[in-house]
Every structure is written in structure tokens, then in C-alpha cells.
Amino acid sequence: MGGAVNLGKLFGIQLRLHYSWFLIFALLTLALVSPEWSSPFAWAIGIATCLLFFASVVAHELAHSLVGRANDIPVTSITLFFFGGLAMMTREAAHPKAELKMAAAGPICSAVIGGICFLIWSFSPGLPPLVAQMVLWLMIMNFALAVFNLIPGFPLDGGRLFRAAIWRRSGDFRRSTRIATRVGQGVGYFFIGAGISIVVLSLFGLSPFDLNWFSGVWIAFIGWFLRNAAQASYRQTEWRETLRQFTAAQVMTSSYPVIPPDITLSRLVEEHIFPTGHRLFMVAGEGGFEGILTLDNIKAVSRQDWGVTRVKDIMTSRDQLRVAQASENALSILERMNESGINQVLVVSEGRVMGLVSRESLTGFFRVHSELGTK
Secondary structure (H helix, E strand, O other): OOOEEEEEEEOOEEEEEEHHHHHHHHHHHHHHOOOOOOOHHHHHHHHHHHHHHHHHHHHHHHHHHHHHHHOOOOEEEEEEEOOEEEEEEOOOOOOHHHHHHHHHHHHHHHHHHHHHHHHHHHHOOOOOHHHHHHHHHHHHHHHHHHHHHOOOOOOOHHHHHHHHHHHHHHOOHHHHHHHHHHHHHHHHHHHHHHHHHHHHHHHOOOOHHHOOHHHHHHHHHHHHHHHHHHHHHHHHHHHHHHHOOOEHHHHOEOOOOEEOOOOEHHHHHHHHHHHHOOOEEEEEEOOEEEEEEEHHHHHOOOHHHOOOOEHHHHOEEHHHOOEEEOOOEHHHHHHHHHHHOOOEEEEEEOOEEEEEEEHHHHHHHHHHHHHHOOO
């Protein structure tokens, strides 16, 4: 997810704040600070409440991540954004039991945090009113987070539990994902319809449960987000399942332009990149293949140094590249890229370089197969 600020690592997992998080943080803080409680202490409590709530969201996602890691599902990062948190997995669960454990961990964690807040609120009568209100709000929000995530709409936790149940019964991961996705889209459309209805009813003073038009807009927005998330998750599953059927030799590209290692960046840009638009080059000298050069390598060099910088000075050498065998499964290569944070893998057979698999080539391969209906 682009546009995020790195906060550091926790249990080896990168924590990030998406820029949209700052908006929801400000809105929540303003909503929590009552007009009659406008003292600095009230503002401090409001900010602390928001920070604690988002810490509980991190705990929710961290529970997913640690259980996933214990079941061979690596998680590289957790990102907080406008709608909550997102744990970035590098591969799907290998069996329904692992999916069930991972999906259940988040709601259980939120329910436990809510229970702790309930005990503090119930058995600490001497708390200052603002602090007691903070604990009560955190209790309600964590219970709400647990319940909301248990809605059987993929990719929510409840949707993943639903998929795991179907998967366990049918043994068909792809079909289970398709069914869970359709239910998730249905949940999204329900929220959209409910939100629009609340907006319309509020205009005539008939809004239920004292909900105003803004609440309706917010509910519809959540529905739109869930619908899109369900579609995106299914597309990702389709992509992964398609790649599972092919080998590195079938998805690799061997037609990248070859350039000499001693050419300067100025010549490369003027003679090769501008006329052709190529973004990746194989570098080969008299001794054979030496490495690759990407547009990112060039962009890292100051433009004024292009005339004196040679390709071999900034290329990614052969020794630095990850290698895959030509017979290796294409999906496993993608998973290795995700886990290592790399964009290219060299394909070899019997010690000879056959080609290159990049994220770009994998995306293009899937797009072609989708358009031809051969996935």
C-alpha cells in the first residue's frame, strides 16, 4: 500500500501509517472531545483514547500475523489506514485449518481487549470521569471491532472463517473463495443500500435509531469499501491460482534488450530508453551475462552524473540476483518476491541463464490469460 510512513518493526513485522490514517485520527479526536470539556486535559484524554484504540487495531492485526506466522503464512507488514488495519500476507493459507486459526485470532484479540476494558471500568469506581469515559469507549469500540469483523463478508475475518468452512467441506480453495467473495459483495451492497435509505429517510425526519444523513453516508461508504475489497481479493486469488498452473520457463521473458556493461547512462538513455521505452535491460560483456539494469537503478543516480556513470557501476550483478529453476512453480516465485521485497528473479537451467521473471512480466502474463479466458 503506497503513501505510508514507516514506524519501525514489531516482532519482525513492519508497522506503517497510511496517510489516510491521519484524517480518521483527527476526526475521531474531534468527535471524542465534548464541547463542554475543552480543557487541555480533555484534549489529552481524547488524543490518548484515539492512540489506544489504534493500538488495539494493531493488536488485532498482530494477532492475525503471529498466528499466521505459526502456520507458515509470512506477514511482512501491518498498515493502519482510514478503515482500520491491514496485515500484508505473502501467501495464502495452505489448508482450511490454518485459515480458520488466523481469521479467528483478530476478533478474539479485540474481544479480550474489550473484556479487559470492561473489568477496569466495572471495578475501578474511583476513576476520573474523563478516564472512565475513555475506558468505556474503548470497551465498546473493541467489542464492535470484534463483532464487525465477524460479519461473513469476505475479506473480513468472518468472510475468511466462512471460506475456511466451505473449503474444509469441498476441498476446493478457488470455489470457496468465489462463494465467499459473492457473499462479501452482497454484504457490501446491503451496507450501501442501508446507508442510502438512512440518508433519504433523514431528509424527511424519519431516520431510524436517531441516525442522521452523515451516518447514512458513512455506512454506504463502508459498503462501497467492502464491495471493492471483496472484488480485489478475489482478483488476487485468481491471479495466484493461475500462476500455480505454470512454471518459471512458461512465464519468464527472454527478450529483454542486451546492453554492454561499459556504456554510460547518458548513452543508454538517449540511444535505448527514449527510442524504445524499455525499463529493464540485460547486461552482458565478453564473458557472458553479468547482471540487470532497471529504470530504478538509473533514477537513483543524479542526472548530472549520467555522463560519467557506467552501467556496470550501478547494475544489479548476477551474484546479487535471486535464482529460480526453469521448472519451478510460478506462484512460488511470486511468493519469494513478496517475502524478500524484490522485483526480479533470474531463471536458470543447468547453470545457463534462460530469462527473467519480473512482477511486470507476471502481471502481463495473467492479463493476457484473463483476456483470452484461458486461466
